[in-house]
Amino acid sequence: MNNKAGSFFWNLRQFSTLVSTSRTMRLCCLGLCKPKIVHSNWNILNNFHNRMQSTDIIRYLFQDAFIFKSDVGFQTKGISTLTALRIERLLYAKRLFFDSKQSLVPVDKSDDELKKVNLNHEVSNEDVLTKETKPNRISSRKLSEECNSLSDVLDAFSKAPTFPSSNYFTAMWTIAKRLSDDQKRFEKRLMFSHPAFNQLCEHMMREAKIMQYKYLLFSLHAIVKLGIPQNTILVQTLLRVTQERINECDEICLSVLSTVLEAMEPCKNVHVLRTGFRILVDQQVWKIEDVFTLQVVMKYIGKDAPIALKRKLEMKALRELDRFSVLNSQHMFEVLAAMNHRSLILLDECSKVVLDNIHGCPLRIMINILQSCKDLQYHNLDLFKGLADYVAATFDIWKFRKVLFILILFENLGFRPVGLMDLFMKRIVEDPESLNMKNILSILHTYSSLNHVYKCQNKEQFVEVMASALTGYLHTISSENLLDAVYSFCLMNYFPLAPFNQLLQKDIISELLTSDDMKNAYKLHTLDTCLKLDDTVFLKDIALSLPQLPRELPSSHTNAKVAEVLSRLLGGEGHFSKDVHLPHNYHIDFEIRMDTNRNQVLPLSDVDTTSATDIQRVAVLCVSRSAYCLGSSHPRGFLAMKMRHLNAMGFHVILVNNWEMDKLEMEDAVTFLKTKIYSVEALPVAAVNVQSTQ
Numbered sequence: 001m002n003n004k005a006g007s008f009f010w011n012l013r014q015f016s017t018l019v020s021t022s023r024t025m026r027l028c029c030l031g032l033c034k035p036k037i038v039h040s041n042w043n044i045l046n047n048f049h050n051r052m053q054s055t056d057i058i059r060y061l062f063q064d065a066f067i068f069k070s071d072v073g074f075q076t077k078g079i080s081t082l083t084a085l086r087i088e089r090l091l092y093a094k095r096l097f098f099d100s101k102q103s104l105v106p107v108d109k110s111d112d113e114l115k116k117v118n119l120n121h122e123v124s125n126e127d128v129l130t131k132e133t134k135p136n137r138i139s140s141r142k143l144s145e146e147c148n149s150l151s152d153v154l155d156a157f158s159k160a161p162t163f164p165s166s167n168y169f170t171a172m173w174t175i176a177k178r179l180s181d182d183q184k185r186f187e188k189r190l191m192f193s194h195p196a197f198n199q200l201c202e203h204m205m206r207e208a209k210i211m212q213y214k215y216l217l218f219s220l221h222a223i224v225k226l227g228i229p230q231n232t233i234l235v236q237t238l239l240r241v242t243q244e245r246i247n248e249c250d251e252i253c254l255s256v257l258s259t260v261l262e263a264m265e266p267c268k269n270v271h272v273l274r275t276g277f278r279i280l281v282d283q284q285v286w287k288i289e290d291v292f293t294l295q296v297v298m299k300y301i302g303k304d305a306p307i308a309l310k311r312k313l314e315m316k317a318l319r320e321l322d323r324f325s326v327l328n329s330q331h332m333f334e335v336l337a338a339m340n341h342r343s344l345i346l347l348d349e350c351s352k353v354v355l356d357n358i359h360g361c362p363l364r365i366m367i368n369i370l371q372s373c374k375d376l377q378y379h380n381l382d383l384f385k386g387l388a389d390y391v392a393a394t395f396d397i398w399k400f401r402k403v404l405f406i407l408i409l410f411e412n413l414g415f416r417p418v419g420l421m422d423l424f425m426k427r428i429v430e431d432p433e434s435l436n437m438k439n440i441l442s443i444l445h446t447y448s449s450l451n452h453v454y455k456c457q458n459k460e461q462f463v464e465v466m467a468s469a470l471t472g473y474l475h476t477i478s479s480e481n482l483l484d485a486v487y488s489f490c491l492m493n494y495f496p497l498a499p500f501n502q503l504l505q506k507d508i509i510s511e512l513l514t515s516d517d518m519k520n521a522y523k524l525h526t527l528d529t530c531l532k533l534d535d536t537v538f539l540k541d542i543a544l545s546l547p548q549l550p551r552e553l554p555s556s557h558t559n560a561k562v563a564e565v566l567s568r569l570l571g572g573e574g575h576f577s578k579d580v581h582l583p584h585n586y587h588i589d590f591e592i593r594m595d596t597n598r599n600q601v602l603p604l605s606d607v608d609t610t611s612a613t614d615i616q617r618v619a620v621l622c623v624s625r626s627a628y629c630l631g632s633s634h635p636r637g638f639l640a641m642k643m644r645h646l647n648a649m650g651f652h653v654i655l656v657n658n659w660e661m662d663k664l665e666m667e668d669a670v671t672f673l674k675t676k677i678y679s680v681e682a683l684p685v686a687a688v689n690v691q692s693t694q
Contacts, residue, residue, distance in 0.1 A: 138162055143171035150175060150191040158196035164211040165203040166219030173222035188227055201234045208241040213248040216241065217256040224263045239269040246276050254281065255293045258300035274302065282309055285316050291328050294320065295335045303340040310341045321349055329353035330365045337372035347378050355386040363402050370409040379413065381631040388417035395423050400434050404442060411446045416629040421452050429461045435469040441481055444488035450629055451640045453492050467496035474498060479508050487523040490530045491637035493644065509544065525549055529584040533648040549585050559589055559622055562656055565669045566590060575601050582649065586642065590620035598679040618677065619651040624658050
């Protein structure tokens with residue numbers, strides 16, 4: 001008996017707590033001022049007999065719950081038994097209920113039948129009232145379909161508010177995504193000035209603790225995307241409630257919460273929520289079943305997430321590899337780049353899937369893959385060749401700007417797709433009208449950086465078309481863009497007169513040098529060097545007054561090993577010079593003096609007594625992998641230009657690849673350099689393999 005009575009009073013206390021009879025707090029949801037206290041003079045428990053006056057308030061707070069009514073009942077053994085009246089469901093996670101099996105006192109059969117009759121009669125009467133006054137619930141999808149603007153959604157809310165208020169915010173964000181930027185700005189101004197907007201925000205804050213957690217996240221995401229300031233009471237309240245209820249987060253909510261955190265700016269509440277989110281992911285990562293949800297969580301976990309959590313997510317993704325669809329594999333590149341985690345196993349496996357399903361791959365997917373590979377420094381030659389071959393095979397269906405964008409991404413990766421670049425050159429020569437200023441600069445940079453015009457069949461036609469197109473924009477081009485274009489022509493060893501003459505004007509040179517960008521001074525030095533060393537007949541007499549550039553620093557580790565190899569090979573350090581600085585701001589790692597046939601190395605002490613015509617200067621350059629196009633020995637633009645200029649200064653150039661030298665043992669390194677330095681006639685290959693290097 002005591003247990004039953006205690007259960008009843010516990011339910012009564014919970015109900016009294018839910019519906020406060022003293023006062024309610026009203027906040028200015030978009031303001032940062034102090035809240036206003038508004039006293040309430042209604043009491044649901046005491047005034048429930050007047051159902052017609054309080055039905056709207058009751059319907060807003062409850063749904064499908066049981067409350068207690070004391071004015072209709074019957075006596076059994078001197079104790080009043082309460083009848084239960086069904087109204088709308090309680091909008092709270094912990095719902096109140098009344099178990100009919102646990103009566104306060106036992107009743108006989110006739111009384112039980114009488115109770116059932118009264119109960120059914122009351123429920124029937126309330127259903128009639130509910131049908132007459134209850135507004136129809138409307139989903140966010142239906143709202144977004146029926147309304148054409150944000151104001152239409154607010155008008156619908158003001159006429160008949162329904163629970164949950166998140167549907168209205170979600171509908172407004174759905175509509176906003178369909179609008180242009182100008183329309184979106186105009187609609188947002190109308191939204192903020194709408195009389196029902198503050199009321200909607202107040203409803204949202206009141207419902208935050210009782211609505212389903214996923215709807216809370218949907219509304220928070222929509223509110224942030226709609227441009228409501230993050231420092232408002234509304235947003236901060238929703239953030240705090242989201243923190244408090246984070247343990248209600250299921251797999252779907254994890255995905256939504258990930259996108260919410262990505263959309264928000266840093267602040268204390270966001271930082272706390274992100275920390276809680278990461279802890280939750282760490283606990284639930286093995287329970288995630290949907291691959292798409294896993295990828296969304298990985299994408300928005302943050303680049304600064306703990307490395308242990310990143311590895312745990314990586315292991316979960318590896319376990320799910322067999323369930324990856326083609327889209328999942330294509331999306332994995334962007335996911336890993338977003339979390340800044342370079343998982344070679346995942347990238348290699350996904351690359352195979354991408355190549356096996358390359359036909360029909362959208363441009364957006366290819367762009368994301370290539371950009372992600374750049375961010376992760378993932379250089380998969382087979383993947384790049386497969387993508388380039390696919391674009392080349394379907395070249396006719398691609399628009400000009402799309403192919404150019406793919407080529408720009410390949411240039412960022414240092415990859416030179418020969419076939420695709422040849423086809424694009426041909427299209428430019430055949431249709432120069434498709435060129436505009438932006439295209440011209442991008443094409444010149446891409447082709448000069450990859451040194452593709454070197455010994456190409458259509459080189460002359462291509463550079464002439466590009467120069468002619470650039471000349472047409474000289475009256476509108478900026479000084480920096482003109483410098484970029486001329487620098488690209490310098491790398492390609494082509495010197496069109498009109499662009500050079502305009503760039504070399506004193507006012508333009510002064511403008512470029514007064515900027516804080518040191519790249520301008522570097523490019524002007526390169527231009528000056530080309531004017532003096534290359535075959536520029538019409539520009540030989542021009543002299544530029546330029547500031548001194550800092551000297552290039554050598555690679556100490558690799559140079560130390562090469563120096564030791566040269567010392568063993570040539571008989572001591574007296575036969576070569578280290579870290580040689582040349583005119584025109586050029587630097588070479590080692591210089592060797594030899595006879596003109598490169599049969600014999602001359603000691604440095606004997607160079608002064610030897611005629612300059614009998615000496616062949618040899619420049620040894622220690623080159624990094626990035627100086628070549630990816631997966632080839634084809635030098636990129638700057639290295640090709642440097643070799644050209646060193647040859648013009650009388651040097652024979654020898655390239656020593658750093659990564660290859662690091663792998664060689666000392667004896668193998670000596671043999672390698674011997675074949676590079678001496679001519680074939682002076683040292684046959686058969687002798688090189690057996691000759692002692694000690």
